[in-house]
Amino acid sequence: MMIQVREWLAQILVWMPWLRDEQGVLLGLGAVVLALLSLVAALVLRRRRTVRRRASQPAALERETEPSEPAVSPEPPAPEPKAESAPEAATVAPSEVVAPVAPVEPARPKPAQAPVEQAPEPAPAPPAPPAPTVVEVPVEQPAPRVSWLGRVRAGLSKTRAGLADGLGALFLGGKRLDDALLEELETRLLMADVGLDATRRILDGLTERLGRKEPVTPEAVMAALADDMTALLAPSAQPLDVTTATKPFVILVVGINGAGKTTTIGKLAHRFKSTGHSVMLAAGDTFRAAAVEQLQTWGARNDVPVVAQHTGADSASVIYDAVAAGQARGVDVVIADTAGRLHTQSNLMQELAKIKRVLAKLDPDAPHEVLLVVDGGTGQNALNQAQQFHQAVGVTGVAITKLDGTAKGGMLFAIAEKLGLPIRFIGIGEGIEDLQPFAAGDFVDALLGRNGSDGQD
Ligand SMILES: Nc1nc2c(ncn2[C@@H]2O[C@H](COP(=O)(O)OP(=O)(O)OP(=O)(O)O)[C@@H](O)[C@H]2O)c(=O)[nH]1
Known part of the structure; x- marks a missing residue:
């Protein structure tokens, strides 16, 4: 160590030879002291300048210091609302579809509970959509009832x-x-x-x-x-009551070709079934080739049995079989179709009389209703038909079809005025529900457009 120090001194004396005499040493020390003094003076001056500058610009200094603070604290209040609303949404979402509205309001009241971790809660928002409008099925329920009246009005x-x-x-x-x-x-x-x-x-x-x-x-x-x-x-507004002491209640449906008999039978089956009655159909129109299939189609639509034979079979025999089967099974209502005929075709009108005779063997009161179906579009002609059919087979009720397609719906007044026959139903379309029990007041209101009877509910 000593050797090393001696070597350093020797080295210094080599670099600064003037340090070898006393005067040189003094000069060197003086220079060092001078350098130190100058350094101290420079520092003091710098300090004074700084203090003066601060004293003259306080506002600027403040502004300079402020920005540094926010950088330190990452503003917790901002995330708070999100953190709060998120849990709320989570509770509402499972039960209600209305979730999107709920989160917004409650965000204010409670402030600081939830930390920022809650923020990734956007998840609760998506669960809302799945449940949606399926619940609105019940809304459909009242619609058909309301629109039914509308359809009657529109039909007229x-x-x-x-x-x-x-x-x-x-x-x-x-x-x-x-x-x-x-x-x-x-x-x-x-x-x-x-x-x-x-x-x-x-x-x-x-x-x-x-x-x-x-x-x-x-x-x-x-x-x-x-x-x-x-x-x-x-x-004339007398509703058809199908309750009888002995079952079944037998309805014989008659009318000219294309009046709407088979279609009306299909609608009637639907109506009786929907009021809790069991129904059976008899394919008594053995004349028209497609008539049996047409009735069977209505039977399938209504899920009711159809008794049928081949085309050309004896109509009275088919209807007899159906009523006998209905009696055996305890069916409430048997509705029998017949071939369309003109009231001028006396042999065919005789066939209807024969059907009545044959049925009386099973039940002296059968058929309980001879329902004449007339096409409302035939206007005053319908009156002639009704008169002729009534004379031939004793009509007990009338159903007037196709009122939706005619401007001659006033013929009901003629039928009521001339015949005094019960008008049981009106048909206002081809659909299964387009048959309405006849109600005088409703019909007139619909015709005159009274009480909002303008076809819209
Ligand atoms: N627009 C409308 N069409 C109807 C109505 N009732 C029946 N029809 C139509 O009238 C046409 C004849 O109906 P059908 O039930 O076959 O008549 P039908 O009296 O059985 O005919 P035949 O067996 O030939 O005597 C069909 O196209 C039915 O869809 C109704 O109220 N309104």
């Missing part, structure tokens, strides 16, 4: 268009029920095939109620018209 729209559209406007401005207005009304009623006699009855009733001297309002005219029309139809 063609007749209503000619009969009642714009009728109220004729009486605007306090007019009296004068000849011109009565004539206009008469024309409309006749065009709708209400028939001459029924039209007279309706107009007589109207003038009697309202008088011809006092001004009338459209509302009063429509109300009086509705009352008279309903009064004319009401006696």
